[in-house]
Amino acid sequence: MATGYWEDKIKMFSSYLRLERGLSDNSIESYILDVRKFLNYLESYDTDFSVEQIDEELAQGFVYQLSELVAVNSQARIISGLKNFFNYFILERYIERSPFELIETPKSGRKLPDILSVEEIDRLIACIDQSTNEGYRNKVILELLYSCGLRVSELVSLRISDLFFEEGFIRVIGKGDKQRFVPIDEDTMKYISSYIKTIRCQLTIKKEDVDILFLNRRGGQLTRAMIFTIIKQLAKIAKLNKVISPHTFRHSFATHLLENGADIRIIQVLLGHESITTTEIYTHISTERLRSVMEDFHPRSGKKRV
Numbered sequence: 001m002a003t004g005y006w007e008d009k010i011k012m013f014s015s016y017l018r019l020e021r022g023l024s025d026n027s028i029e030s031y032i033l034d035v036r037k038f039l040n041y042l043e044s045y046d047t048d049f050s051v052e053q054i055d056e057e058l059a060q061g062f063v064y065q066l067s068e069l070v071a072v073n074s075q076a077r078i079i080s081g082l083k084n085f086f087n088y089f090i091l092e093r094y095i096e097r098s099p100f101e102l103i104e105t106p107k108s109g110r111k112l113p114d115i116l117s118v119e120e121i122d123r124l125i126a127c128i129d130q131s132t133n134e135g136y137r138n139k140v141i142l143e144l145l146y147s148c149g150l151r152v153s154e155l156v157s158l159r160i161s162d163l164f165f166e167e168g169f170i171r172v173i174g175k176g177d178k179q180r181f182v183p184i185d186e187d188t189m190k191y192i193s194s195y196i197k198t199i200r201c202q203l204t205i206k207k208e209d210v211d212i213l214f215l216n217r218r219g220g221q222l223t224r225a226m227i228f229t230i231i232k233q234l235a236k237i238a239k240l241n242k243v244i245s246p247h248t249f250r251h252s253f254a255t256h257l258l259e260n261g262a263d264i265r266i267i268q269v270l271l272g273h274e275s276i277t278t279t280e281i282y283t284h285i286s287t288e289r290l291r292s293v294m295e296d297f298h299p300r301s302g303k304k305r306v
Helices: 003-019 025-042 056-067 072-091 118-126 133-148 152-156 186-198 224-238 246-259 264-271 281-297
Strands: 169-173 179-183
Touching (some): 003 025, 025 072, 056 152, 056 246, 152 224, 179 264
């Protein structure tokens, strides 16, 4: 971790809190302690991150680790502090969007991320009007998110030249421009090929996006925010009582692999995690699900006793 770099950023934030927000020394100290917790988490990676390089993936990973260490009220306070920290750097024009913007404040009793079952994923996809070009594209996007466990940033930047269908792989450019090859199933390959041949080919494509796979109706690259919007709308239509985002498909991908016997090291490679610590959140998810099943169905569980 580039300590000097982050110390400078902490000083900038402290000055802002003191001079522009008028906060007391005790309040400022609390904010800084929360920021340092996040910086300590970043030290598990073999990378020196800048403010601009912190993304939703890192933010989510930190929150999941946090859920195992502190109470819900403390989680909410720390997340709030980090939202303020990164919002400051939006004001200073270092970044355009906070990595914590879409992080939900944890509610009492909810520590782990929501996971979709295969049936729920099918239910979401079934809500799509596939008779429209955008609808079919959205179906392909959801199929790809789940079948390959992509980050939303990796999805929107995926290129046609990254498709190696003869070999059964796609090339994914992850954080730090590191590439990995992820296997892709035959059905998803067929969906993508159909989208390219029947829908994408009809668009007037912008010169800079000629190789980008998924495009909007104006022939430009989709934004991450658009993918969030598509999924939120579908979840509402499907009446799923869960907090769902593009990342939910990535969580589901990893959790289902683990539950079906995949080695966690293989899952780490497929997800493109630098640190096994980030991948280990899925072992916690599976353990929590086992505990829930035990409590719900075992005759000696507390819920069943009178």
